[in-house]
Amino acid sequence: MRDTPYLVVDEHRLEANLAAMAEHARALGVALRPHAKTHKTPEIARRQCEHGAIGLTVATVGEAEVFADAGIDDLFIAYPLWATGPRAARLRSLAGRARLRVGADSIEGVRMLADAVHAGRPGAVPLAIAVEVDSGHHRSGVAPERAAAVAAAALEAGLHVDGVFTFPGHSYGSGAAAPAAGDEAAALATARDALVAAGIPCPVVSGGSTPSARAADGGVLTELRPGVYLFGDAQQWELGTIEPAAIALSARATVVSRRDHVAVVDAGSKILGADRAAYASGYGRLLDHPDARITALSEHHATVTFPPDAVVPPLGTVLRVVPNHVCTAVNLVDELVVEPEGDEVAVWHVAARGRNA
Amino acid sequence: MRDTPYLVVDEHRLEANLAAMAEHARALGVALRPHAKTHKTPEIARRQCEHGAIGLTVATVGEAEVFADAGIDDLFIAYPLWATGPRAARLRSLAGRARLRVGADSIEGVRMLADAVHAGRPGAVPLAIAVEVDSGHHRSGVAPERAAAVAAAALEAGLHVDGVFTFPGHSYGSGAAAPAAGDEAAALATARDALVAAGIPCPVVSGGSTPSARAADGGVLTELRPGVYLFGDAQQWELGTIEPAAIALSARATVVSRRDHVAVVDAGSKILGADRAAYASGYGRLLDHPDARITALSEHHATVTFPPDAVVPPLGTVLRVVPNHVCTAVNLVDELVVEPEGDEVAVWHVAARGRNA
Numbered sequence: 259m260r261d262t263p264y265l266v267v268d269e270h271r272l273e274a275n276l277a278a279m280a281e282h283a284r285a286l287g288v289a290l291r292p293h294a295k296t297h298k299t300p301e302i303a304r305r306q307c308e309h310g311a312i313g314l315t316v317a318t319v320g321e322a323e324v325f326a327d328a329g330i331d332d333l334f335i336a337y338p339l340w341a342t343g344p345r346a347a348r349l350r351s352l353a354g355r356a357r358l359r360v361g362a363d364s365i366e367g368v369r370m371l372a373d374a375v376h377a378g379r380p381g382a383v384p385l386a387i388a389v390e391v392d393s394g395h396h397r398s399g400v401a402p403e404r405a406a407a408v409a410a411a412a413l414e415a416g417l418h419v420d421g422v423f424t425f426p427g428h429s430y431g432s433g434a435a436a437p438a439a440g441d442e443a444a445a446l447a448t449a450r451d452a453l454v455a456a457g458i459p460c461p462v463v464s465g466g467s468t469p470s471a472r473a474a475d476g477g478v479l480t481e482l483r484p485g486v487y488l489f490g491d492a493q494q495w496e497l498g499t500i501e502p503a504a505i506a507l508s509a510r511a512t513v514v515s516r517r518d519h520v521a522v523v524d525a526g527s528k529i530l531g532a533d534r535a536a537y538a539s540g541y542g543r544l545l546d547h548p549d550a551r552i553t554a555l556s557e558h559h560a561t562v563t564f565p566p567d568a569v570v571p572p573l574g575t576v577l578r579v580v581p582n583h584v585c586t587a588v589n590l591v592d593e594l595v596v597e598p599e600g601d602e603v604a605v606w607h608v609a610a611r612g613r614n615a
Numbered sequence: 616m617r618d619t620p621y622l623v624v625d626e627h628r629l630e631a632n633l634a635a636m637a638e639h640a641r642a643l644g645v646a647l648r649p650h651a652k653t654h655k656t657p658e659i660a661r662r663q664c665e666h667g668a669i670g671l672t673v674a675t676v677g678e679a680e681v682f683a684d685a686g687i688d689d690l691f692i693a694y695p696l697w698a699t700g701p702r703a704a705r706l707r708s709l710a711g712r713a714r715l716r717v718g719a720d721s722i723e724g725v726r727m728l729a730d731a732v733h734a735g736r737p738g739a740v741p742l743a744i745a746v747e748v749d750s751g752h753h754r755s756g757v758a759p760e761r762a763a764a765v766a767a768a769a770l771e772a773g774l775h776v777d778g779v780f781t782f783p784g785h786s787y788g789s790g791a792a793a794p795a796a797g798d799e800a801a802a803l804a805t806a807r808d809a810l811v812a813a814g815i816p817c818p819v820v821s822g823g824s825t826p827s828a829r830a831a832d833g834g835v836l837t838e839l840r841p842g843v844y845l846f847g848d849a850q851q852w853e854l855g856t857i858e859p860a861a862i863a864l865s866a867r868a869t870v871v872s873r874r875d876h877v878a879v880v881d882a883g884s885k886i887l888g889a890d891r892a893a894y895a896s897g898y899g900r901l902l903d904h905p906d907a908r909i910t911a912l913s914e915h916h917a918t919v920t921f922p923p924d925a926v927v928p929p930l931g932t933v934l935r936v937v938p939n940h941v942c943t944a945v946n947l948v949d950e951l952v953v954e955p956e957g958d959e960v961a962v963w964h965v966a967a968r969g970r971n972a
Contacts, residue, residue, distance in 0.1 A: 260972075343616045364872065515755035516721070525971075532891075532943060533889040556754060558652075585885075612947060614621075
């Protein structure tokens with residue numbers, strides 16, 4: 259027995275989700291390189307590779323270090339790193355012990371990366387880049403037609419160029435997944451064609467978010483990088499990307515206070531995360547009470563409002579709460595409790611928790 | 616030199632904020648029992664006590680354990696704990712080594728607490744409760760007039776009763792602080808009078824949030840429990856509770872991508888937290904660019920939009936980003952970098968980070 263709140267992984271559901279996405283990538287004819295920022299857990303990375311992942315995607319040098327330590331030898335830091343100071347030395351060390359690809363969306367950034375790995379100088383270690391393209395999310399990334407300039411600068415600086423990538427983050431919205439997947443394919447095709455027209459081979463065309471993965475264009479993409487698919491969360495539930503019966507991670511939380519149609523449970527933003535997208539119906543969902551809504555969230559309280567005709571669970575009841583955004587929830591804990599069929603059997607270490615730099 | 620992103624404490628501002636709140640409590644004639652959930656850091660707890668705090672407030676048994684280990688011997692877990700399983704044993708152990716008070720808002724909860732500390736049985740350890748009252752935030756807490764029933768149950772179960780408390784969380788809103796402080800005083804006075812009318816002494820009347828602290832009623836309250844005041848954050852800045860020049864914690868973040876009037880920095884929700892209150896102008900603020908707004912936040916990207924006539928900082932610039940809600944930001948890191956006047960001198964361990972249970 260363990261004191262609430264804590265995060266639980268349903269191992270059977272996890273395995274089913276891993277298998278389903280692996281099969282989808284195979285059917286689409288693309289490589290699967292899951293984004294490990296979601297789980298930050300070597301045990302899960304190992305399982306992703308067993309299901310056929312060619313390597314992992316990560317967001318930071320710190321995450322890459324953790325997974326390289328765990329034996330993953332093909333890593334893509336899908337982020338426009340600014341590689342100065344200690345980060346430069348860490349990157350060079352990492353590139354010496356894994357097949358490493360880094361994102362880039364500026365000529366200055368590419369030159370910094372080349373300098374970090376001593377490209378073209380004695381003691382150089384190989385580093386590949388992929389040019390980040392903005393496909394409509396408008397975060398980082400160059401306009402697709404500008405991708406060749408960044409790729410050319412990389413070659414000139416002595417780096418290898420794998421190709422192009424994008425994150426179609428605008429897939430997160432009601433009915434937005436298929437149009438975003440279309441934008442993704444169009445932007446990546448334009449960027450790929452720009453590289454090829456400039457005489458730069460472009461073997462890797464990498465895209466993917468969990469909402470858009472099902473609609474991904476296998477005729478353009480060569481690689482898919484979904485993250486959330488293995489667990490699911492309340493966002494994916496409400497976007498229609500996952501059925502509640504497939505959600506593989508939830509917080510266990512105890513009812514500590516109660517009035518009228520409200521129960522307050524002991525899982526707040528410090529274990530669920532405070533994410534609340536515009537389309538979300540609340541601050542998370544209850545797996546066993548789909549009609550209830552989390553109408554307020556504090557650091558250690560979730561206020562759950564039940565429908566007027568519902569029976570509010572009594573004090574002391576342990577409920578399963580699904581975070582809105584599983585990536586930020588997992589980053590709040592040091593371990594995940596693994597439960598096949600409700601029996602606690604194992605704990606997995608979230609080794610890359612907090613590795614922001 | 617350290618890789619961004621990381622959280623920095625300005626020690627001079629911190630000391631000034633600690634001194635100002637301590638002086639305010641003295642002038643008001645109330646005891647100060649700061650909420651340590653904000654900093655989770657023994658070194659800061661020690662400084663709060665040096666400034667005259669009578670003890671600390673915490674949210675969980677885990678936080679209480681960390682601060683008891685650090686030598687703080689007077690702790691208030693201001694939370695309606697449901698004390699079963701391992702938590703009951705941990706609570707009893709804690710009550711054996713610190714003067715411990717716990718919140719309660721139900722008769723069932725009080726009986727559970729009494730059972731946990733073996734009240735009235737051989738081997739009992741002393742435990743005090745304070746009855747939580749809802750003063751308008753509508754989270755946990757009983758209606759003020761019902762406080763005496765919970766207090767009577769506590770006495771009957773063999774616990775000590777310190778008095779009553781509330782968290783006026785509805786102080787978080789534009790112009791809401793003074794009205795919330797009024798609600799707080801009214802609810803606490805009603806609850807106190809109910810206890811006294813039932814023949815139950817009520818020496819402790821405890822309230823306080825950072826926004827309402829300045830308007831707290833020293834005629835009713837005997838104790839103040841602000842948390843955020845020592846650092847401040849973008850919420851307090853936008854509520855007008857703190858001047859930006861007094862904000863003592865910020866993230867250092869590097870500009871990694873740039874276009875038009877936008878800079879993307881490498882601090883996202885995994886170091887700033889994803890909190891965004893209805894009144895917030897964005898996902899945090901920039902200390903040196905008050906006209907800029909964080910218009911989007913991902914796990915490792917903050918999209919900063921500058922006014923049309925502003926000069927957008929170049930790639931590689933390190934900016935100071937103030938989180939919306941400092942309590943959730945601090946809970947994302949293992950250490951705080953301490954900088955007097957910009958020179959890095961020390962690191963403080965966030966020992967209670969992640970202690971949710």
